[in-house]
Amino acid sequence: MSLQILRKASSRTQNPNHLSSIVLSKLTRSFSQLSSQSKPSSSFGIAFDIDGVVLSSDVPIGGSPQAFRRLYDDSGRLRVPYVFLTNGGGFPESKRAHELGQLLGVKVSPSQVLQAHTPFKQLVSKFQNELIVAVGKGEPAAVMSDYGFRNVVSIDDYAACFENIDPLAPHKKWTTKHVGNPDSAIRDLVRRERGQAVFILSDPVDWSRDIQVLCDILRTGGLPGREIGHQPQLYFAHDDLAYQAAFPSERFGLGAFRIALESIFNRVHPHPLKYTTFGKPNSFVFKNAEFALKQLVSSVPDNVSVANHETAGSHQFKTLYMVGDNPLVDIKGARQAGHPWFSILTRTGVFKGKENHDKFPADLVVDTVEEAVDYVLKKESTS
Amino acid sequence: MSLQILRKASSRTQNPNHLSSIVLSKLTRSFSQLSSQSKPSSSFGIAFDIDGVVLSSDVPIGGSPQAFRRLYDDSGRLRVPYVFLTNGGGFPESKRAHELGQLLGVKVSPSQVLQAHTPFKQLVSKFQNELIVAVGKGEPAAVMSDYGFRNVVSIDDYAACFENIDPLAPHKKWTTKHVGNPDSAIRDLVRRERGQAVFILSDPVDWSRDIQVLCDILRTGGLPGREIGHQPQLYFAHDDLAYQAAFPSERFGLGAFRIALESIFNRVHPHPLKYTTFGKPNSFVFKNAEFALKQLVSSVPDNVSVANHETAGSHQFKTLYMVGDNPLVDIKGARQAGHPWFSILTRTGVFKGKENHDKFPADLVVDTVEEAVDYVLKKESTS
Numbered sequence: 001m002s003l004q005i006l007r008k009a010s011s012r013t014q015n016p017n018h019l020s021s022i023v024l025s026k027l028t029r030s031f032s033q034l035s036s037q038s039k040p041s042s043s044f045g046i047a048f049d050i051d052g053v054v055l056s057s058d059v060p061i062g063g064s065p066q067a068f069r070r071l072y073d074d075s076g077r078l079r080v081p082y083v084f085l086t087n088g089g090g091f092p093e094s095k096r097a098h099e100l101g102q103l104l105g106v107k108v109s110p111s112q113v114l115q116a117h118t119p120f121k122q123l124v125s126k127f128q129n130e131l132i133v134a135v136g137k138g139e140p141a142a143v144m145s146d147y148g149f150r151n152v153v154s155i156d157d158y159a160a161c162f163e164n165i166d167p168l169a170p171h172k173k174w175t176t177k178h179v180g181n182p183d184s185a186i187r188d189l190v191r192r193e194r195g196q197a198v199f200i201l202s203d204p205v206d207w208s209r210d211i212q213v214l215c216d217i218l219r220t221g222g223l224p225g226r227e228i229g230h231q232p233q234l235y236f237a238h239d240d241l242a243y244q245a246a247f248p249s250e251r252f253g254l255g256a257f258r259i260a261l262e263s264i265f266n267r268v269h270p271h272p273l274k275y276t277t278f279g280k281p282n283s284f285v286f287k288n289a290e291f292a293l294k295q296l297v298s299s300v301p302d303n304v305s306v307a308n309h310e311t312a313g314s315h316q317f318k319t320l321y322m323v324g325d326n327p328l329v330d331i332k333g334a335r336q337a338g339h340p341w342f343s344i345l346t347r348t349g350v351f352k353g354k355e356n357h358d359k360f361p362a363d364l365v366v367d368t369v370e371e372a373v374d375y376v377l378k379k380e381s382t383s
Numbered sequence: 384m385s386l387q388i389l390r391k392a393s394s395r396t397q398n399p400n401h402l403s404s405i406v407l408s409k410l411t412r413s414f415s416q417l418s419s420q421s422k423p424s425s426s427f428g429i430a431f432d433i434d435g436v437v438l439s440s441d442v443p444i445g446g447s448p449q450a451f452r453r454l455y456d457d458s459g460r461l462r463v464p465y466v467f468l469t470n471g472g473g474f475p476e477s478k479r480a481h482e483l484g485q486l487l488g489v490k491v492s493p494s495q496v497l498q499a500h501t502p503f504k505q506l507v508s509k510f511q512n513e514l515i516v517a518v519g520k521g522e523p524a525a526v527m528s529d530y531g532f533r534n535v536v537s538i539d540d541y542a543a544c545f546e547n548i549d550p551l552a553p554h555k556k557w558t559t560k561h562v563g564n565p566d567s568a569i570r571d572l573v574r575r576e577r578g579q580a581v582f583i584l585s586d587p588v589d590w591s592r593d594i595q596v597l598c599d600i601l602r603t604g605g606l607p608g609r610e611i612g613h614q615p616q617l618y619f620a621h622d623d624l625a626y627q628a629a630f631p632s633e634r635f636g637l638g639a640f641r642i643a644l645e646s647i648f649n650r651v652h653p654h655p656l657k658y659t660t661f662g663k664p665n666s667f668v669f670k671n672a673e674f675a676l677k678q679l680v681s682s683v684p685d686n687v688s689v690a691n692h693e694t695a696g697s698h699q700f701k702t703l704y705m706v707g708d709n710p711l712v713d714i715k716g717a718r719q720a721g722h723p724w725f726s727i728l729t730r731t732g733v734f735k736g737k738e739n740h741d742k743f744p745a746d747l748v749v750d751t752v753e754e755a756v757d758y759v760l761k762k763e764s765t766s
Contacts, residue, residue, distance in 0.1 A: 057547075137554045164440075164629035171520045171588040205554040207590035211643070212635050225631040241650065246547035248608040252595050252647065259650060260594070260643035264635065267624065267642060 044319045044380050045293035046071075046373075047085040047114075047286075050100070052244040052325035052349020053369050054084070060103055062348040063370030068104045070373055076107060080377075081296040084108075085289050085322070087238035087254075087279040087329065089115040090138020090202035092146045111296065114289055116237035116279035117201040121147035123235070131193040133158050133217060135210060136202030136237075136254075143201055153190060155204075157182035159213045161190040162224055166209040195222030197233040203254050211261050219269055231274055238279025240329060244349040280324075281333030286341060290320060316340075319380075323372045325349025327357035335360060344372045427702045427763050428676035429454075429756075430468040430497075430669075433483075435627040435708035435732020436752050437467070443486055445731040446753030451487045453756055459490060463760075464679040467491075468672050468705070470621035470637075470662040470712065472498040473521020473585035475529045494679065497672055499620035499662035500584040504530035506618070514576040516541050516600060518593060519585030519620075519637075526584055536573060538587075540565035542596045544573040545607055549592040578605030580616040586637050594644050602652055614657055621662025623712060627732040663707075664716030669724060673703060699723075702763075706755045708732025710740035718743060727755045 048054055054064040071080040084100065091099075093110040101108040124147055131151045134140035141154035159165055160182045182190075195217045204210040213224065214234075221229020241255035258275070265273045279285060294315045323344045324330020334343035345351055345362035346369055356365050366372050431437055437447040454463040467483065474482075476493040484491040507530055514534045517523035524537035542548055543565045565573075578600045587593040596607065597617075604612020624638035641658070648656045662668060677698045706727045707713020717726035728734055728745035729752055739748050749755050 057550075137551065162630070167440075167628040167630070167634045168520065168586060168588050203551060203591075205551050205591065207594070207643075208586075208588065208635075208640075211590070211639070215635070216632065245550040247545070247550070249599070251550045252591075252598070256594070256647050256650075257591075259646050260590075263642050263646035264639050267639075 042081075042297045042315065043317065044080075044321065044376070045290075045296070045317055046080065046082040046321045046323060046376060047289045047293070048082060048369065049280075049322075049324035049326070049330050049349075050084050050086040051088055053323055053346050054100075055103065056244070056348070057246045058099075058103065062346060062368030065104050065106075067368075067370040067373040068106050070377060072106055078296075081293050083112045083114050083289055083292050083296070085114050085280065085285070087116040087240050087243075088202065089117045089237050090136050090140060090143070092139070092143050093118060094146075111292065114285075114292055116285075117143060117199070119278055119285075119288065120144065120199055120201070120235065120237070123197075124148040127197050127233075130196035131189060131222070132197045132199060133195050135198060135200040135204055135214070137205050138202050140199070140201040144199060151189060151193070153182075153186055155210055155213060157186050158190055158195075158217075159209055161187050162213075162216075165213060165216065165224060168208050172206070193222075194229075195232055197235065200234075200236045200254065200257075202237065204257055207257060207260065210257075211264055214261060215265050215268065218265060218273070228269075231269075231271070234273070234275040236275060236277045236279075239277040240279070240326075242350070244325065250350060280329045281336060283333070283337045286320075286322070286333055286337035290317065290340075293317065293320065321372070321376050323369055325351055327351055327360040327362070331357065331362045332360040334362075344375070346372060425464075425680045425698065426700065427463075427704065427759070428673075428679070428700055429463065429465040429704045429706060429759060430672045430676070431465060431752065432663075432705075432707035432709070432713050432732075433467050433469040434471055436706055436729050437483075438486065439627070439731070440629045441482075441486065445729060445751030448487050448489075450751075450753040450756040451489050453760060455489055461679075464676050466495045466497050466672055466675050466679070468497050468663065468668070470499040470623050470626075471585065472500045472620050473519050473523060473526070475522070475526050476501060477529075494675065497668075497675055499668075500526060500582070502661055502667075502671065503527065503582055503584070503618065503620070506580075507531040510580050513579035514572060514605070515580045515582060516578050518581060518583040518587055518597070520588050521585050523582070523584040527582060534572060534576070536565075536569055538593055538596060540569050541573055541578075541600075542592055544570050545596075545599075548596055548599065548607060551591050555589070576605075577612075578615055580618065582618045582620075583637065583640075584620050587640055590640060590643065593640075594647060597644060598648050598651065601648060601656070611652075614652075614654070617656070617658040619658060619660045619662075622660040623662070623709075625733070627708065633733060663712045664719060666716070666720045669703075669705070669716055669720035673700070673723075676700065676703065704755070704759050706752055708734055710734055710743040710745070714740065714745045715743040717745075727758070729755060 053062065055061060071078065071082055073079045093113040093115060096115065097108040097110040097113045100113065127149060129150055131153065132144065132149055133155055134144045134152050135155045141152050144152040198214060198217060216224035218231050218234060219228055220226045222232050223229065236254060236258055239255040239258055240253040242250035243253045245251045262273045297315060317340050319342050320340045321342050321344055322330055322334035323346065325346050325348055327345060331343045331345055334341040343362040344364045344366060345357065347367050351357060356362060364375065366375065436445065438444060454461065454465055456462045476496040476498060479498065480491040480493045480496045483496065510532060512533055514536065515527065515532055516538055517527045517535050518538045524535050527535040581597060581600060599607035601614050601617060602611055603609045605615050606612065619637060619641055622638040622641055623636040625633035626636045628634045645656045680698060700723050702725050703723050704725050704727055705713055705717035706729065708729050708731055710728060714726045714728055717724040726745040727747045727749060728740065730750050734740060739745060747758065749758065
């Protein structure tokens with residue numbers, strides 16, 4: 001039953017519509033340990049964006065520690081099902097859960113961390129034994145290995161396998177450990193095999209090198225320096241053009257990198273760049289979040305109505321709240337996802353308007369995440 | 384007389400048509416010392432591209448040291464007027480002349496080095512006392528100071544004046560001396576004044592930061608982090624999409640950076656990016672080269688026909704040879720420039736075809752620069 005519902009749901013999503021949400025169930029198993037004696041509400045749940053809502057440059061904002069403590073009971077057990085729903089990424093969900101827990105003073109399960117690249121694990125069966133390249137700040141190759149991909153190489157290591165591939169390298173003076181020295185197993189793999197897919201998990205750091213090397217891979221069918229070949233698959237974790245960080249005006253994100261890569265590739269290649277973008281505001285992301293929230297509820301043994309994984313898909317929330325700072329990403333996404341999503345826009349990040357956003361108005365606008373949680377708990381009478 | 388000719392010539396050029404070549408005369412004065420007793424030919428001259436013709440990654444190729452020695456007499460004095468005509472750059476002409484001389488084993492004058500950014504000096508009167516930003520690998524700010532600009536700041540120093548302007552900085556681990564520490568005079572200048580112009584002299588190294596900071600400058604009228612304002616002037620030394628370096632396939636150049644910057648800027652700004660590109664294949668570059676070659680000839684006191692700077696403009700060459708590796712840049716440019724240019728295409732760089740280039744066929748195709756010089760000297764009967 002749950003599979004049917006999800007398949008119908010995914011057929012309405014923008015892109016990529018072939019991906020369902022079922023593997024998220026694997027993520028949620030550890031939650032039963034976290035909340036085995038608590039009774040989280042089963043009528044509503046909350047999805048929180050992280051950057052610009054809960055944190056800014058890894059510093060809590062908007063009263064987030066106080067707000068999150070209200071989602072747990074006095075003994076630290078979860079009483080409101082919630083997830084983090086972020087387009088950020090670059091680190092394994094377990095690591096991010098631990099960091100969020102430390103910063104907010106609560107216990108966060110990896111199953112509560114839905115990053116833009118979390119759905120990449122659904123592609124393991126397709127590329128498990130193929131050579132794939134992982135791109136972005138953080139530990140993109142570690143993330144992909146964690147998901148089960150066996151022959152994953154970071155773009156740092158990949159580029160270092162080709163002498164002179166980056167003509168600007170002598171001007172860079174990088175001090176990362178890998179430069180010029182990937183181990184021999186990686187060198188053998190890269191020189192022997194065609195790269196079959198590229199996964200961009202988070203913002204690339206070294207744009208000049210990465211655009212050059214990615215065009216090399218994508219133009220040649222995965223063999224830089226050779227003839228033009230069939231374009232390997234290309235996946236972007238999300239397509240955010242800009243985001244609010246510590247600087248007063250927004251900073252460019254992965255969407256800007258995609259524009260740069262695509263514009264240059266299309267000037268040097270006879271066929272336009274083909275790619276798939278994940279992340280908010282795609283509707284399937286909200287379906288995934290709904291499923292993860294159902295699994296959170298169902299993993300509590302004494303919650304009779306949703307007692308096991310098999311029936312979790314049929315459980316229906318009355319309301320799911322999306323708390324975000326970006327109208328074009330969080331609010332647009334929640335609106336497109338429709339029932340049962342209710343969108344709450346904070347003023348701590350991208351959005352700074354006095355009233356509502358013109359083009360993608362939220363159901364509610366508040367100053368901070370603390371106000372958002374206060375509103376939800378009062379409305380749901382569980383405060 | 385010379386002024387008139389040059390103004391007429393420049394009015395036929397593509398871009399920027401308001402720039403004349405007259406200031407090049409300043410460059411050529413030192414040549415009289417170099418060749419005061421030689422008698423360079425006055426009926427022909429040669430312009431050599433550097434990368435892919437004379438050097439590859441700063442190593443001589445195509446028999447270039449032997450070829451260049453044939454342009455001097457036995458006592459090391461120049462007997463054939465020639466210039467280097469390159470879209471490369473990033474260093475002062477004097478430094479590049481010294482390096483070329485060392486690599487080729489001949490004496491090269493700064494007046495023989497025409498880089499893509501050499502014509503920027505013609506804009507000194509417009510921006511002499513304004514805050515301008517210099518971008519690119521090498522020493523772009525030193526080059527612009529050399530030209531006479533008084534308030535020039537490198538983008539390294541400029542970016543370091545704004546905390547958090549580059550959100551990827553913590554992932555970069557740069558070790559350049561300037562990071563986070565421009566001197567207080569620069570900080571005061573950058574915070575006090577609007578940036579009035581941006582000059583991109585050579586390939587930017589840190590694309591993510593430079594695209595971000597340039598969009599900040601260009602969107603706000605030169606005050607990053609503030610409201611949208613009138614776009615400052617933007618000048619690119621050239622617009623080469625790709626060039627042949629040590630890697631088997633071509634590497635992206637400044638033209639690729641321009642595409643990336645323009646594509647992103649145009650997505651976030653209500654008006655399209657405005658800019659001016661210099662460099663080959665613009666016809667005014669070939670007019671500049673012709674003028675520089677005339678000055679070389681005229682600077683020789685005992686050459687009666689062109690005895691001084693004032694009459695140099697009226698001197699006419701029978702043939703000027705452009706020796707290049709890039710059909711879209713060197714050959715297209717020489718063809719567009721018309722008489723007296725004769726184009727010679729080498730196979731040591733971008734072009735690797737067996738016959739001629741389809742779209743921009745050269746007047747002659749040879750394997751190496753040594754063959755090109757051999758052809759010219761035989762044809763001109765001066766060998």
